Amino acid sequence: MAGMDQDHRQIQFFSEVAELARAVGSAQRLMLLQHVAQGERSVERLAELSHMTIANASQHLQQLKRANFVQSRREGKNVLYRIGNGPIIELLGALTQLAEFNRTEIRALVEDSFRQQDKLEGVSREELLERLRDSSVTILDVRPEDEFASGHLPGAVNIPYEELEGRLSELPRDNEVIAYCRGSRCILAPDAVTVLRARGIQARFFPDGFPSWKAAGLAIETKH
Amino acid sequence: MAGMDQDHRQIQFFSEVAELARAVGSAQRLMLLQHVAQGERSVERLAELSHMTIANASQHLQQLKRANFVQSRREGKNVLYRIGNGPIIELLGALTQLAEFNRTEIRALVEDSFRQQDKLEGVSREELLERLRDSSVTILDVRPEDEFASGHLPGAVNIPYEELEGRLSELPRDNEVIAYCRGSRCILAPDAVTVLRARGIQARFFPDGFPSWKAAGLAIETKH
DNA sequence: CATTTGATCAATCAATTCATTGAATGTAGT
DNA sequence: ACTACATTCAATGAATTGATTGATCAAATG
Numbered sequence: 338m339a340g341m342d343q344d345h346r347q348i349q350f351f352s353e354v355a356e357l358a359r360a361v362g363s364a365q366r367l368m369l370l371q372h373v374a375q376g377e378r379s380v381e382r383l384a385e386l387s388h389m390t391i392a393n394a395s396q397h398l399q400q401l402k403r404a405n406f407v408q409s410r411r412e413g414k415n416v417l418y419r420i421g422n423g424p425i426i427e428l429l430g431a432l433t434q435l436a437e438f439n440r441t442e443i444r445a446l447v448e449d450s451f452r453q454q455d456k457l458e459g460v461s462r463e464e465l466l467e468r469l470r471d472s473s474v475t476i477l478d479v480r481p482e483d484e485f486a487s488g489h490l491p492g493a494v495n496i497p498y499e500e501l502e503g504r505l506s507e508l509p510r511d512n513e514v515i516a517y518c519r520g521s522r523c524i525l526a527p528d529a530v531t532v533l534r535a536r537g538i539q540a541r542f543f544p545d546g547f548p549s550w551k552a553a554g555l556a557i558e559t560k561h
Numbered sequence: 562m563a564g565m566d567q568d569h570r571q572i573q574f575f576s577e578v579a580e581l582a583r584a585v586g587s588a589q590r591l592m593l594l595q596h597v598a599q600g601e602r603s604v605e606r607l608a609e610l611s612h613m614t615i616a617n618a619s620q621h622l623q624q625l626k627r628a629n630f631v632q633s634r635r636e637g638k639n640v641l642y643r644i645g646n647g648p649i650i651e652l653l654g655a656l657t658q659l660a661e662f663n664r665t666e667i668r669a670l671v672e673d674s675f676r677q678q679d680k681l682e683g684v685s686r687e688e689l690l691e692r693l694r695d696s697s698v699t700i701l702d703v704r705p706e707d708e709f710a711s712g713h714l715p716g717a718v719n720i721p722y723e724e725l726e727g728r729l730s731e732l733p734r735d736n737e738v739i740a741y742c743r744g745s746r747c748i749l750a751p752d753a754v755t756v757l758r759a760r761g762i763q764a765r766f767f768p769d770g771f772p773s774w775k776a777a778g779l780a781i782e783t784k785h
Numbered sequence: 786c787a788t789t790t791g792a793t794c795a796a797t798c799a800a801t802t803c804a805t806t807g808a809a810t811g812t813a814g815t
Numbered sequence: 816a817c818t819a820c821a822t823t824c825a826a827t828g829a830a831t832t833g834a835t836t837g838a839t840c841a842a843a844t845g
Contacts, residue, residue: 787844789843790842790844792839792842793839794840798835799833800833802829802830803828805829806826806827809823811822811823813821815817815818
């Protein structure tokens with residue numbers, strides 16, 4: 338039987354693929370992975386960010402490691418996890434794309450009429466680059482402080498979404514504000530825009546977010 | 562606490578994504594999905610193709626259906642399953658890409674010792690461009706077919722590394738071969754060069770790889 | 786060298802997943 | 816209505832996974 342060996346090899350390969358899929362088949366691990374993707378983090382930090390116990394986080398991280406989604410190294414007392422090699426971000430992107438598709442499909446069926454203007458118009462990368470050149474806008478980074486510190490758009494102001502309402506005075510009244518966060522699946526920036534507009538501040542958001550900006554090789558600042 | 566709702570929404574979304582991942586986190590379901598992707602098939606046919614009992618196949622198919630990976634309709638006595646809407650193929654592509662990447666990476670570790678002094682001299686981009694102009698070389702792309710299809714160097718021949726030894730005859734004997742793959746981290750091309758030289762074929766490799774070529778804005782071909 | 790802190794390990798229990806069985810649908814042909 | 820056939824359903828037990836606990840290990844600190 339000629340196909341026998343072929344078959345077996347195929348099953349073998351599918352098993353490997355399935356293993357990968359199962360490794361990201363947990364909301365907890367996806368959350369960890371998302372945080373790891375922002376930069377090296379200790380287990381403790383990741384546990385805190387993802388609201389889980391340290392032991393639990395550790396075990397999930399080890400599963401991710403077994404599947405090559407993350408790597409780790411020891412630095413003093415801490416073990417730091419970082420994102421692994423290979424097209425991992427692409428995979429996560431494909432997953433979220435499909436999830437979003439399914440979501441909007443369901444929405445299309447369920448609340449066809451009720452879809453208000455939550456289609457906030459976004460700013461394209463091209464426009465943003467242009468507006469950056471003549472500094473005619475205030476770039477607002479609404480991500481948490483640590484993410485901001487490890488990299489952000491040049492000239493951006495950091496006010497985490499949680500603190501936004503209390504720190505509106507820090508924003509110039511005359512400039513348009515362009516808010517951004519982590520990208521398409523992150524709703525910090527659109528929410529921020531809603532808050533700002535409710536206060537009469539002209540605001541739009543940059544839907545690509547920081548990761549894609551960085552991925553495109555555009556200039557970034559760190560620390561500040 | 563302002564972030565509470567934020568968090569909850571994110572967890573909700575991750576759960577949805579995780580559910581998708583779990584749905585394809587089984588070799589059996591991947592196999593079914595692969596066959597469904599070729600066209601409408603009955604449960605019986607799919608069970609046969611995937612070497613599983615009908616009841617079992619039926620249940621797996623229903624899981625895939627719940628996750629929107631497939632749809633079904635009844636035609637006479639048979640229930641026909643077809644692939645669902647949305648970027649499903651893209652997701653499967655991303656999964657297999659990553660699986661393949663991990664495969665070659667493992668090989669890189671295993672074979673590392675065995676090819677320590679692989680100081681194979683590489684071809685620079687400048688030289689390659691020049692040799693391309695007078696067509697005095699055969700450009701060999703040893704990446705998997707799908708990667709090749711989505712973009713490759715102009716005039717390149719595609720023989721995935723796995724198939725190289727069986728398809729040596731497709732290479733012209735008189736031209737020097739210049740192999741490339743994904744770049745510095747990828748060992749497909751250097752390995753290919755070793756294989757070719759062992760067969761007496763003059764070969765060097767282009768260490769930059771396709772991604773860097775593309776990034777430099779140089780001409781590429783697609784599909785072929 | 787003992788202590789503290791971060792991380793992992795080992796053991797446990799509850800929950801979930803999986804393949805298998807046999808029974809129950811639903812559909813078409815006679 | 817009876818029968819054959821394709822598919823699904825429901826129930827079972829084995830295997831796997833998940834979160835929790837406390838013990839253990841490794842590195843830094845006094």
